[in-house]
Amino acid sequence: MVLLTDGVTNVGTAKTAVNLIRYKPEECVAILDPSNAGKTSRDIFGIGNVPIIRALAEGKDANVIAIGIAPAGGKLSPTLRAAILEAISLGMEVLSGLHTFVSDDPELADAARRHNVRIFDVRKNTERDVTQRKNINPQCLRIHTVGHDCNVGKMVVSVEVANALRKRGHDAKFVATGQTGIMIEGDGCPIDAVVADFINGAAEKLVLQNQHHEILLFEGQGSIIHPRYSAVTLGLLHGCMPQGLILCYEMGRDTVYGLDQVKLPSLQKFKDLYELNASTQHPCRVIAIGINGRKFSDAEVEEERKRIEGELGLPAADELRHGADRLAEAVISNRESLLAAK
Amino acid sequence: MVLLTDGVTNVGTAKTAVNLIRYKPEECVAILDPSNAGKTSRDIFGIGNVPIIRALAEGKDANVIAIGIAPAGGKLSPTLRAAILEAISLGMEVLSGLHTFVSDDPELADAARRHNVRIFDVRKNTERDVTQRKNINPQCLRIHTVGHDCNVGKMVVSVEVANALRKRGHDAKFVATGQTGIMIEGDGCPIDAVVADFINGAAEKLVLQNQHHEILLFEGQGSIIHPRYSAVTLGLLHGCMPQGLILCYEMGRDTVYGLDQVKLPSLQKFKDLYELNASTQHPCRVIAIGINGRKFSDAEVEEERKRIEGELGLPAADELRHGADRLAEAVISNRESLLAAK
Numbered sequence: 086m087v088l089l090t091d092g093v094t095n096v097g098t099a100k101t102a103v104n105l106i107r108y109k110p111e112e113c114v115a116i117l118d119p120s121n122a123g124k125t126s127r128d129i130f131g132i133g134n135v136p137i138i139r140a141l142a143e144g145k146d147a148n149v150i151a152i153g154i155a156p157a158g159g160k161l162s163p164t165l166r167a168a169i170l171e172a173i174s175l176g177m178e179v180l181s182g183l184h185t186f187v188s189d190d191p192e193l194a195d196a197a198r199r200h201n202v203r204i205f206d207v208r209k210n211t212e213r214d215v216t217q218r219k220n221i222n223p224q225c226l227r228i229h230t231v232g233h234d235c236n237v238g239k240m241v242v243s244v245e246v247a248n249a250l251r252k253r254g255h256d257a258k259f260v261a262t263g264q265t266g267i268m269i270e271g272d273g274c275p276i277d278a279v280v281a282d283f284i285n286g287a288a289e290k291l292v293l294q295n296q297h298h299e300i301l302l303f304e305g306q307g308s309i310i311h312p313r314y315s316a317v318t319l320g321l322l323h324g325c326m327p328q329g330l331i332l333c334y335e336m337g338r339d340t341v342y343g344l345d346q347v348k349l350p351s352l353q354k355f356k357d358l359y360e361l362n363a364s365t366q367h368p369c370r371v372i373a374i375g376i377n378g379r380k381f382s383d384a385e386v387e388e389e390r391k392r393i394e395g396e397l398g399l400p401a402a403d404e405l406r407h408g409a410d411r412l413a414e415a416v417i418s419n420r421e422s423l424l425a426a427k
Numbered sequence: 428m429v430l431l432t433d434g435v436t437n438v439g440t441a442k443t444a445v446n447l448i449r450y451k452p453e454e455c456v457a458i459l460d461p462s463n464a465g466k467t468s469r470d471i472f473g474i475g476n477v478p479i480i481r482a483l484a485e486g487k488d489a490n491v492i493a494i495g496i497a498p499a500g501g502k503l504s505p506t507l508r509a510a511i512l513e514a515i516s517l518g519m520e521v522l523s524g525l526h527t528f529v530s531d532d533p534e535l536a537d538a539a540r541r542h543n544v545r546i547f548d549v550r551k552n553t554e555r556d557v558t559q560r561k562n563i564n565p566q567c568l569r570i571h572t573v574g575h576d577c578n579v580g581k582m583v584v585s586v587e588v589a590n591a592l593r594k595r596g597h598d599a600k601f602v603a604t605g606q607t608g609i610m611i612e613g614d615g616c617p618i619d620a621v622v623a624d625f626i627n628g629a630a631e632k633l634v635l636q637n638q639h640h641e642i643l644l645f646e647g648q649g650s651i652i653h654p655r656y657s658a659v660t661l662g663l664l665h666g667c668m669p670q671g672l673i674l675c676y677e678m679g680r681d682t683v684y685g686l687d688q689v690k691l692p693s694l695q696k697f698k699d700l701y702e703l704n705a706s707t708q709h710p711c712r713v714i715a716i717g718i719n720g721r722k723f724s725d726a727e728v729e730e731e732r733k734r735i736e737g738e739l740g741l742p743a744a745d746e747l748r749h750g751a752d753r754l755a756e757a758v759i760s761n762r763e764s765l766l767a768a769k
Contacts, residue, residue: 158557159624184555184624213526215499216655218686277624282501282526284623284658309661310707313558316626316662323657344560350707358707361700365652365692 086149086180087141087172088116091165093154094129096379097236097342101182101265102126102153106133108244108269115144116153117168131379141171151180152187155264157313157343159184159208166193173197179204182264184278207264208278212287216324225296226420229303229327229363230375233334233355235314235342238404239305240266242333242375242412245404247302249413256299260291262321266304277306277317284317288324300416303327309358312347319362326367328423330359331412333375336389352397368426373415374401428491428522429483429514430458433507435496436471438721439578439684443524443607444468444495448475450586450611457486458495459510473721483513493522494529497606499655499685501526501550511535515542524549524606526620549606550620554629558666567638568762571645571669571705572717575676575697577656577684580746581647582608584675584717584754587746589644591755598641602633604663608646619648619659626659630666642758645669651700654689661704668709670765672701673754675717678731694739710768715757716743 088102096103106113106126113126115138121129122139129137138144150172152165161169161183169179169187173196181187181204188194188204197204228246230239243259243266250257259266261273279287288303295301303325307314334352341347356371363369374393378386386403393401402411430444438445448455448468455468457480463471464481471479480486492514494507503511503525511521511529515538523529523546530536530546539546570588572581585601585608592599601608603615621629630645637643645667649656676694683689698713705711716735720728728745735743744753 158555160555184622213500213502216686218654218688277622279623280526280619281621281623281626281659281662282619282656285653285655289654309704310665311627312560312631312665312708313627314624315665316658317623319651319661320623320658323652323654344558346560358703361703362651365700366654 086112086151087114087144087147088135088151088153089165089168090116090118090153091162092118092120094121096130098156099130099154100236101155101268103130103132104240104265105151105153105268106130106135114147117141117144141168141175148177149180150177151268152183155182161185161187161190166190169193170196173200173202176200176202178202180207180268181205182207182268182275184208207267208275210275210278212274212279212283214283214290215286216289221292221326222296224424225298226300226329226416226424227292227303227325227327228300228329228331228416229322229325230305230331230333231318231322231359232305232308232332233349233352234308234338235311237333237335237338238375238377239333242331242404242409243302243304244269245409246331246412246416249409250300250416253413258295258298258301260295260301260303262288262291262304262306276321277314281316284320285324288321292325305333309355309362310350311341312344322359322363323366327363327369328367328426329372329416329419330363330369331373331375332356332359332371333377335377336381336386352393356397371399372419372423373412374399375412376401376403378403378406428454428493429456429486429489430477430493430495431507431510432458432460432495433504434460434462436463438472440498441472441496442578443497443610445472445474446582446607447493447495447610448472448477456489459483459486483510483517490519491522492519493610494525497524503527503529503532508532508535512538515539515544518542518544520544521546522549522610523547524610524617526550549609550617552617552620554616554621554625556625556632557628558631563634563668564638566766567640568642568671568758568766569634569645569667569669570642570671570673570758571664571667572647572673572675573660573664573701574647574650574674575691575694576650576680577653579675579677579680580717580719581675584673584746584751585644585646586611587751588673588754588758591751592642592758595755595759600637600640600643602637602643602645604630604633604646604648618663619656623658626662627666630663634667651697651704652692653683654686664701664705665708669705669711670709670768671714671758671761672705672711673715673717674698674701674713675719677719678723678728694735698739713741714761714765715754716741717754718743718745720745720748
């Protein structure tokens, strides 16, 4: 696939591209971004070795064009539209996680029909079920990654901890709830695109579909105080009924991503808010802290790790730097007590 | 209009019909419900004097058919479909607040075209804006009704308090966020039908549209612990940025409506949860308690009122029994301190 980034170089906004490169490196042929042509994904995003190209014709062998950015509101920009139209005319299939459905665009849909290519709108859904709270497997451990903001690494922690648990022989499953996670895992539900009354029910359905696994790692969304996305966060938190939470945050971030005028409270405050809201459904507590230290040195992150472990009395790790063992161990060592809590 | 209740006699499930009779009595010609034909709305719902008819032909002069029930999930039953189809064939317009859009039903839409009648799907919306937190009027007092459950009277409290404030000369506006409220007020947003990522933004938009008024009474939805609808509740709570809350509950209810296995926490716990979650956006506190005592006697409700005022230290009233003066006074007496809170 060729990744479209629409000139975006911010790792947060281009998180779909970044994580496709991280988890599907063998499928990423090139990034289309004329303004950075000649560089690689490592130069721009600090990950992988995917070449950045000026024109689609340079992306040899690619048969899919994937939209690699997640702009607030999820709209289709004119440059994205033009690139998608060209890709379709070259016979490429389209993979999109935008809120604006590519397949609903008359010109693009018509072009796809003419060139006989498929459009996959990952966020398109027909969720219409409400929560029932029946037939929940009490032996399935549900761990949910929550955060102090968007774009702090909740999905990456979920994937890495699930992988680390599987390496230790556990039957762990990453449950994707966002566009990028679904592209990586191949299943899941685009929870932020579900109609309001059915958010909780869509999350509960993911529990019912996956609770034959021993441990679920439920990808979190937004944050419980997020002025834009808190509805998604709470619906998901209540719908997936976690017994345990991993609280994720980015070092150095003190305002809401995209809303600089809104200050973030302390991690302790977030821990309290998540535990209080989650526990109205099911006894639930934070068992570990995921640190995103991408803007800091090894020494700085190590200092932060010690500080936060002391402050909150919980194991903490930057899983991309330290590995996910520490977080996976927290899941295993708390398993019995989390399942036993009433 | 003729109200369709599909045989439902539960006041909660038929709340759209009940509140159209309460606030638009001059427009309600009849209720279509063959199983209760010959009775009146007072016999079934304890309100108004709307005759219940067996067949549409008995609803003389009616030119609108309104769906008066709100089933969980909002789907169109076969009997509702048949009644709507007949109404269309008689030239009546259709007013629906269901999640399943009448205008998306090929047969009904086709019939409407042939008979040249309009279908109004109140929940249909194209909300696609995220919260911006800009240009919020600090002099507009935003009061939000919240509850311990669905169907406890949040909309009625909002309407009654707005009316009581206007009678005292204040420029107060009821801001509708649900299907019934929108049918009554003629504007608002069906917040529970908005796509997840845009719930908070849709509520903020209602603030921006209405903040030229002195006092807004923002209709609440669901409850902050509701297994099904908490996403809607928190998105609305954060989006409308209330400085003050009126906490509404129904006497005698101790489990979630429609989910008997889920117990409701104490009112004190609800007060704490709402204040904690609301205050992450803007300083906010509960200023009064709305009691729904419909299943109890005057003496029992009076005893409950005294008990709850003592317990929570806040004024309380069953607005349909005592009038809304006590609640309106709480708004006025707290106005300065709520606006001054930082």
